[in-house]
Amino acid sequence: MGKNNSFLARQQLRQRILIDNARRYTIQQCADFMLISAAEEFGFGEKRLKRLSDRWASIFDEYADMLSEDLKGDKDFEYTKSLVDRRLEKCCGKYFKPWEERYRQEG
Numbered sequence: 001m002g003k004n005n006s007f008l009a010r011q012q013l014r015q016r017i018l019i020d021n022a023r024r025y026t027i028q029q030c031a032d033f034m035l036i037s038a039a040e041e042f043g044f045g046e047k048r049l050k051r052l053s054d055r056w057a058s059i060f061d062e063y064a065d066m067l068s069e070d071l072k073g074d075k076d077f078e079y080t081k082s083l084v085d086r087r088l089e090k091c092c093g094k095y096f097k098p099w100e101e102r103y104r105q106e107g
Helices: 002-042 046-073 078-095
Strands: none
Touching: 002 046, 046 078
């Protein structure tokens, strides 16, 4: 029985590592594509790209922390969604799309 629990624990650890690596990879891809877009579409140079990258990371961390706290009391994290939507609507104006539309899942 001990070996079985040990094996299961190792499998769970491997799974958590795989998920964490996939999450970090996806986050890094998003940051990379945002920087490429800003440089190619808007002519951002290295200094502005550094400022954008730093600000993006700061906002990401802010909302990741908020989401983590929100999930403790609300599995649907409505508070975080509403704050993101409010802030994004202010930025995007008439091009704003609500959370449910931006995060619509297929299938």
